[in-house]
Amino acid sequence: MPAAIRTSGLTRTFHITSPMSRAFRLPRTPRTVEAVRGIDLTVEQGEILGFLGPNGAGKTTTLRMLTTLLPPTSGTATVAGRDLRTDPRGVRRRIGYVAQSGGTDPAVRVREELTTQARLYRLAGSAAGRRTRELAADLDLTGLLDRPCGALSGGQRRRLDIAMALTHDPELLFLDEPTTGLDPGSRAEVWRLVRRLRDERGVTVFLTTHYLDEADALADRLVIVADGRIAAQGSSAELRRDYGGSAEAGLQEAFLAVTGRPVPREEQAPVAV
Numbered sequence: 001m002p003a004a005i006r007t008s009g010l011t012r013t014f015h016i017t018s019p020m021s022r023a024f025r026l027p028r029t030p031r032t033v034e035a036v037r038g039i040d041l042t043v044e045q046g047e048i049l050g051f052l053g054p055n056g057a058g059k060t061t062t063l064r065m066l067t068t069l070l071p072p073t074s075g076t077a078t079v080a081g082r083d084l085r086t087d088p089r090g091v092r093r094r095i096g097y098v099a100q101s102g103g104t105d106p107a108v109r110v111r112e113e114l115t116t117q118a119r120l121y122r123l124a125g126s127a128a129g130r131r132t133r134e135l136a137a138d139l140d141l142t143g144l145l146d147r148p149c150g151a152l153s154g155g156q157r158r159r160l161d162i163a164m165a166l167t168h169d170p171e172l173l174f175l176d177e178p179t180t181g182l183d184p185g186s187r188a189e190v191w192r193l194v195r196r197l198r199d200e201r202g203v204t205v206f207l208t209t210h211y212l213d214e215a216d217a218l219a220d221r222l223v224i225v226a227d228g229r230i231a232a233q234g235s236s237a238e239l240r241r242d243y244g245g246s247a248e249a250g251l252q253e254a255f256l257a258v259t260g261r262p263v264p265r266e267e268q269a270p271v272a273v
């Protein structure tokens with residue numbers, strides 16, 4: 001079975017020219033930021049992969065490259081069986097992406113958002129309506145179809161974001177910090193949904209998160225990035241054993257040992273499972 005994602009030497013460098021140098025007509029010496037420095041990564045089909053790291057480690061930049069939103073500076077990647085550089089449209093057809101900020105308009109009704117999304121994927125008339133009803137039933141949104149998106153709770157809105165990303169039945173789903181800002185009950189609801197998508201539909205899930213408890217509970221395998229490189233990878237138990245000092249150690253200890261940086265306390269929200 002081919003891997004869902006395979007990257008080799010994936011790299012992204014940004015060159016930044018200070019606006020001050022422009023304003024004062026100073027010589028332009030662009031600063032170089034090596035956001036991602038040669039990532040070799042394999043994600044198996046049907047796997048839930050947790051992509052972790054401190055602020056600025058390169059998580060979002062990697063995710064944006066893998067979803068075709070940002071071209072790599074160098075390196076290669078195959079995503080959902082398609083080459084990222086030569087067939088980005090093929091990649092986009094096979095993946096779903098839920099951005100951290102979501103993508104719904106507060107003034108628009110849930111039904112309209114889902115139907116518009118279906119039309120974007122070239123489903124016409126009754127087929128778009130049918131897909132809307134299917135997704136709503138599947139993601140427990142049927143009772144909310146006539147509500148404006150702005151009237152949904154945080155957890156309901158996240159469910160709608162995920163429903164929209166599933167419109168074209170993707171085999172691979174990218175979630176950027178899917179539970180940031182949600183209360184414990186809504187976080188648990190999103191976790192159950194992600195598990196169900198994998199268990200019942202075989203969807204591969206690539207998720208970035210700041211929450212170690214989320215990574216621990218949800219992901220089959222964790223990849224910790226630091227300074228644009230993969231610093232460690234394995235199951236939660238393996239990381240705790242190999243870096244945390246013992247199998248009883250918390251993921252916090254392992255994360256600290258790998259990255260040299262603790263996860264800020266406010267980012268470790270409790271959750272009811």
Ligand SMILES: Nc1ncnc2c1ncn2[C@@H]1O[C@H](COP(=O)(O)OP(=O)(O)OP(=O)(O)O)[C@@H](O)[C@H]1O
Pocket residue numbers: 014015016033034035053054055056057058059060061062
């Ligand atoms: N468009 C850009 N232009 C310049 N530098 C950028 C750009 N995007 C990201 N960077 C820099 O690249 C590095 C990695 O950023 P990235 O957003 O990928 O990190 P992250 O791990 O997602 O961080 P966070 O957890 O804070 O979201 C950072 O130093 C960031 O400032």
